[in-house]
Amino acid sequence: MSFDPGQVFDIELRDGTPLRLRVITPADRDRIAEAIRRLSPESAYFRFWTRARTVNPRLIEALCSPDQQDHVAWAALHRGRADLPGVGGASFWRLADDPETAEMSITVADEFQGRGVATWLQAVLWEHARSLGIRRLVGHVLNDNLAMRAWWDALGATAEERQRHWLMRLPLDESLLPDSRAAGSLRQALARVRGVGGSDPVRTPPAAPAGGARP
Numbered sequence: 001m002s003f004d005p006g007q008v009f010d011i012e013l014r015d016g017t018p019l020r021l022r023v024i025t026p027a028d029r030d031r032i033a034e035a036i037r038r039l040s041p042e043s044a045y046f047r048f049w050t051r052a053r054t055v056n057p058r059l060i061e062a063l064c065s066p067d068q069q070d071h072v073a074w075a076a077l078h079r080g081r082a083d084l085p086g087v088g089g090a091s092f093w094r095l096a097d098d099p100e101t102a103e104m105s106i107t108v109a110d111e112f113q114g115r116g117v118a119t120w121l122q123a124v125l126w127e128h129a130r131s132l133g134i135r136r137l138v139g140h141v142l143n144d145n146l147a148m149r150a151w152w153d154a155l156g157a158t159a160e161e162r163q164r165h166w167l168m169r170l171p172l173d174e175s176l177l178p179d180s181r182a183a184g185s186l187r188q189a190l191a192r193v194r195g196v197g198g199s200d201p202v203r204t205p206p207a208a209p210a211g212g213a214r215p
């Protein structure tokens with residue numbers, strides 16, 4: 001199964017918001033730092049598990065240095081709003097002791113939550129992961145992160161209770177997706193990412209990055 005990480009996906013959310021999905025590169029360092037700075041305290045806590053308002057620069061460095069093999073990272077950028085650093089990001093790291101499993105993280109800017117951004121990022125990560133031989137994604141979800149828990153529940157993930165979080169496991173097998181609304185949304189996004197079922201969203205890489213002047 002082939003998947004070209006150089007692909008750029010121009011898509012529209014349900015409400016028509018135009019987004020571009022593309023891989024993250026080291027040139028996105030400032031963009032990522034600014035996007036994190038703009039998160040609400042709750043979203044930042046759910047993503048980074050700390051109430052501290054500064055994010056370790058080494059973490060930002062790690063986030064924007066994917067090798068697109070064992071560490072894969074994608075951004076969702078607004079195609080019409082140059083004032084936004086980005087509307088979402090998602091990444092996974094392959095587990096060293098279990099190369100068919102990768103740990104996934106995802107964050108959507110607060111004002112864009114509930115509009116389908118994470119579903120699109122999930123679809124791209126799903127296809128990218130499968131092309132690299134990854135068979136399941138795991139996520140560490142804080143106990144009170146109800147949105148994330150409800151979403152992956154609706155995608156058929158299992159949840160194992162730990163001290164302050166859930167260890168969730170999502171098999172990358174479309175035939176195992178349940179009959180839920182979230183799974184239906186993901187199926188549609190997967191079809192678009194694969195270039196079937198709707199207008200072809202795939203474009204060659206653009207000459208200049210979308211979503212703002214910041215590199």
Ligand SMILES: CC(C)(COP(=O)(O)OP(=O)(O)OC[C@H]1O[C@@H](n2cnc3c(N)ncnc32)[C@H](O)[C@@H]1OP(=O)(O)O)[C@@H](O)C(=O)NCCC(=O)NCCS
Pocket residue numbers: 042043044046047105106107108109112113114115116117118119120139140141142145146147148150151152154181182183185
């Ligand atoms: C969790 C998160 C990534 C979801 O992103 P999103 O763009 O809002 O998600 P989507 O709009 O694509 O919705 C996906 C599904 O999640 C579910 N969902 C989303 N928000 C929900 C909420 N507040 N309560 C219950 N279910 C919710 C729905 O089932 C939805 O699918 P549907 O609308 O097709 O039924 C986002 O809330 C976020 O960034 N939270 C802060 C950071 C975080 O928690 N990251 C995860 C760390 S493990």
